Amino acid sequence: MIYDILEVFKKLYDESKDKIILDNYLLKDGLYVIVDDNNQEEFFIYKADKKIADKDLCLLDLNKNRRRDRYFDLTQKDYYSEWLNANKMFFDKKIHSINYFSFFVKVESFISKDEKKLIDRNNIQKHFEGFIDFSKYTKPEEKKVLKEFKDTFEDENRKQNILKHLNFIEKNIDRYIEIAQENDVKNYIKVFFETDIEKYQKESEIYYSLKIFNDIKYSLDNGGFTFGLSDSNMGLNSKKPFLEHKSRKKEAPFLIKKDEAIMTKKFFDWLKYQKYQNKKPLGEEFFINRDFKEKSLITEYDYIPSKIDRFDDSIYYKNYVNAFENKNIIENDTIDSLGQLEIMVDEIIFNHQLMNNYYGEVYNKLNKSFANLIYLTREAMINYFKKYDDRAFKTIIFKYGLDFVLEHIRHNRELGAKKCMNLYLSLKNYYLKKEEKEIMDIKAMQKTIIEKLETSDYQELNSEEFFYLCGQVVKYLLSQSEKEKKTADMLEPFLRANNSKKLKQDIELTFFKYKHKISLNHVKFNNAMSIIMAYENIEKLSQNMDSFLVGVLSQNIFYIKNEE
Numbered sequence: 001m002i003y004d005i006l007e008v009f010k011k012l013y014d015e016s017k018d019k020i021i022l023d024n025y026l027l028k029d030g031l032y033v034i035v036d037d038n039n040q041e042e043f044f045i046y047k048a049d050k051k052i053a054d055k056d057l058c059l060l061d062l063n064k065n066r067r068r069d070r071y072f073d074l075t076q077k078d079y080y081s082e083w084l085n086a087n088k089m090f091f092d093k094k095i096h097s098i099n100y101f102s103f104f105v106k107v108e109s110f111i112s113k114d115e116k117k118l119i120d121r122n123n124i125q126k127h128f129e130g131f132i133d134f135s136k137y138t139k140p141e142e143k144k145v146l147k148e149f150k151d152t153f154e155d156e157n158r159k160q161n162i163l164k165h166l167n168f169i170e171k172n173i174d175r176y177i178e179i180a181q182e183n184d185v186k187n188y189i190k191v192f193f194e195t196d197i198e199k200y201q202k203e204s205e206i207y208y209s210l211k212i213f214n215d216i217k218y219s220l221d222n223g224g225f226t227f228g229l230s231d232s233n234m235g236l237n238s239k240k241p242f243l244e245h246k247s248r249k250k251e252a253p254f255l256i257k258k259d260e261a262i263m264t265k266k267f268f269d270w271l272k273y274q275k276y277q278n279k280k281p282l283g284e285e286f287f288i289n290r291d292f293k294e295k296s297l298i299t300e301y302d303y304i305p306s307k308i309d310r311f312d313d314s315i316y317y318k319n320y321v322n323a324f325e326n327k328n329i330i331e332n333d334t335i336d337s338l339g340q341l342e343i344m345v346d347e348i349i350f351n352h353q354l355m356n357n358y359y360g361e362v363y364n365k366l367n368k369s370f371a372n373l374i375y376l377t378r379e380a381m382i383n384y385f386k387k388y389d390d391r392a393f394k395t396i397i398f399k400y401g402l403d404f405v406l407e408h409i410r411h412n413r414e415l416g417a418k419k420c421m422n423l424y425l426s427l428k429n430y431y432l433k434k435e436e437k438e439i440m441d442i443k444a445m446q447k448t449i450i451e452k453l454e455t456s457d458y459q460e461l462n463s464e465e466f467f468y469l470c471g472q473v474v475k476y477l478l479s480q481s482e483k484e485k486k487t488a489d490m491l492e493p494f495l496r497a498n499n500s501k502k503l504k505q506d507i508e509l510t511f512f513k514y515k516h517k518i519s520l521n522h523v524k525f526n527n528a529m530s531i532i533m534a535y536e537n538i539e540k541l542s543q544n545m546d547s548f549l550v551g552v553l554s555q556n557i558f559y560i561k562n563e564e
Contacts, residue, residue, distance in 0.1 A: 005301060006260075009267045018079070021266060024273040025075040026055055030107075030188030031180045032074055037194065039168065044070060045183055062183065077102065077192045080200040084231070084265070088211040091130050092123040096188075099203035100131040100162045103169050103191040110177050124173070128166035131203075132159050137210060141217060145209045145226070152206070165193055212261045227255040230264060308338045308388045313434075315341065317426045320442050321554035323418035330419070335426075342385040348419045349404045350374070358382050370407055373400060397427050402545050406495065409549075410488045418553050425550075440464070442550055450557055453527045458534065466535050467544040470494075470503055471551020473528050476558045477507070480514040491552070500539045503548075504532060525558050 013020055032044040043062045052058055056071035081102035086093055096104035109119040130136050133153040134146050152158065169191065176189050213228030221227070256264070315335040323330050335341050346354040353366060358378055362371045377400055380392035401424035408417035429439045449469055452459065461469065478490050497503040511518075511529060518525060541548060 006263060006267055009270070010263065013263070013266065013270075018076075018266070021270045021273065022072065022075050022079060024270075025079055026273055027059070027071075027074060027078060028188055029185070030190055031176065031183065031185045032059075033176060033189070033191045034070075034074075034077075035168065035191065035193050042070075043179065044074065045185060046074075062179075074192070076197050077200060078190065079269075080197070080204045081190075081192070083207075084211055090207060091127040091136065092119070094119040095123065095127050097190075098207040099200060100128055100165055101193045101195055101200055101203060103165075105173075105189055107177065107180050107186055107189060110173070111181070124169060125166060128162055128169070131162050134206065134210070139217065142210055144221075146206075148209070149206050152202075168193075208262060208265075209258070212258060212265060226258045228258065228261060230256050230261055302387055304387055306388060308390075310337045311335070313430075315426060315430045317344070317423065318429075320422050320425045321418050321550060323415065323422065323553075325415060325419075330422070338385060338388070342381075344423060345381070345385075348416070348423045349401070351408070351413070351416060354378065354381060358386075367411075369410075373403055373407065376400060394427075394431050397424065398431075401428065402549065405549055405553075409491065409495075409552075412488050414553075417549075421549060421553050425546075440546070440550075442468075442554065446554070446557060450524075450560070452531070453524045453557070456523070456527055458527075458531060461531060461535060463537065463539050463544055464547045466500065466532070466537075466539075467503075467541070467547035468551040469528055470500075470507060470532060471548040471553075472557055473507055473525070473532060473551075474510070475552045475556055476525065477510045477514050479556075480517045494548075495541075497541050499541060500535060500537060503541055504535065507532060522558070528558075 026048070027046045029047050030045075032046060034042045034044075044059055044067055045062070046059050048055060049058050054068075056068040057066055059067045059071045059074070061067050081097045081099055081104065083089055083096050083098050089095070090098045094105060094109045096106075105119065108117055112118055134142075134149075137143070137146060146153075173189075176191070179185075180189055212231065214231040215229060317333045317335055319330045319332055335344060342355070346352060351370075353362075353370070353374065357365070357374055358381070362374050365371075366374070377396050380396040383389040383391070384393040401420075405417050405420045405424060408414075408420050425440065425442075432439050445465055445468060449461075449465055451457070452461075474491070474494050478486065481490065483490075493506050494503060497506055507529075520526070
């Protein structure tokens with residue numbers, strides 16, 4: 001699975017190498033110190049600000065000047081000095097760096113009142129001395145790996161530089177703690193010794209050679225290549241032995257080359273630092289969804305053999321209910337591409353909650369009824385918008401489209417409900433037209449009803465006309481309320497009516513509540529009440545909810561002047 005995805009990633013990686021990762025790499029909050037060959041220091045403070053999109057603008061010097069000019073340099077040094085995780089420390093879990101050109105510690109490791117959180121200062125010396133020849137690594141597999149770096153370990157200048165850096169840290173760490181506290185730094189202190197970035201990379205390579213695999217005990221050499229158990233998407237260790245193959249000589253479920261393990265690490269690094277809004281960082285070929293709370297895991301992937309871009313037949317988005325936004329009527333439009341439709345479905349139907357919730361928990365973010373709708377519908381949305389499989393999309397729109405309209409209504413988003421109804425009807429009519437089935441003609445129905453009301457034509461309405469007129473009457477009656485804030489609660493009793501008979505009863509009760517505000521000369525409305533009360537068929541509201549809601553949401557005929 002991972003290797004299918006890596007094929008796509010490698011193409012991009014080969015073009016720009018680690019820059020593809022570093023361009024989005026994020027520093028952690030803390031005090032950053034760069035020390036040059038003459039022991040001259042530069043100090044920077046990084047504190048992420050959610051209000052600032054360009055994170056390099058969050059890097060300041062001690063005089064509070066923005067220092068974005070040093071951000072990329074720091075990200076490079078930081079990236080090549082960061083451990084893989086706490087379980088793969090170099091020497092001490094309280095020291096997070098993995099080469100002798102850097103030193104990462106947390107402020108609390110020096111000032112905490114909890115002794116367990118304090119660093120053993122003797123371990124600073126052991127940490128740096130460990131880089132001289134990595135002699136703390138004594139497993140046969142580790143010794144075999146370290147033979148590749150024999151010439152590096154025998155370099156006397158390198159040894160002297162390690163001891164020089166150790167001496168510098170021991171002399172200055174307390175001063176750095178003071179500077180951090182003076183500047184309200186509560187997280188990291190990170191010290192970098194200035195040198196070519198290639199040296200950072202070379203030193204880090206030793207650490208990766210030892211730590212890149214899940215557990216080096218599973219490693220083996222074959223054909224001049226080192227193979228080991230991947231540490232990505234793999235949870236195998238002494239406490240979790242469930243994936244071991246007990247019947248094989250090598251118990252690891254699968255092995256990969258070291259180069260592949262490194263590339264996999266880079267892929268997950270790149271994945272980790274993608275901007276949250278960017279769902280397609282590799283273009284149309286690759287869609288990702290992330291949860292930054294946990295270690296990166298690939299939980300689902302799919303191979304897409306074909307792709308939808310532009311529709312053969314555009315979807316006509318029509319303002320059926322004559323909705324206005326910012327005092328301007330919403331214009332009719334065409335939806336020409338799948339991407340455009342996805343954005344509109346997310347914005348209008350899901351109230352901007354689809355694209356950010358394709359995966360993961362939503363009950364802790366949204367109200368229960370809306371969360372239920374997302375769980376019921378999002379798989380079909382993923383299949384259509386991400387995998388170009390439209391088989392379930394139409395069914396979901398027909399089955400749940402009105403539920404989303406009701407969700408808008410019940411949360412007092414009247415404009416949202418109107419726009420949702422427009423998109424629901426546009427999609428429904430698009431599919432009905434393709435199947436050559438009858439389409440609801442709201443404008444013609446409205447015209448017919450107005451003519452009946454104005455001429456006192458008591459000819460029986462069909463079900464579509466009846467429920468539409470009920471919606472119009474309900475909205476008009478509720479508008480007579482003197483409440484300053486008219487909420488969806490006023491509409492709820494009508495939405496809960498089981499059938500046309502109960503709906504008529506609720507309308508009649510509401511009419512008596514507001515009849516003192518309705519003129520005897522309001523012929524159109526009084527005729528509407530008479531026609532509704534004369535309707536004898538018993539039909540379920542649930543089967544005619546679209547007509548009722550169109551009546552509630554569309555332009556109210558009782559406010560339309562006769563000449564209109």
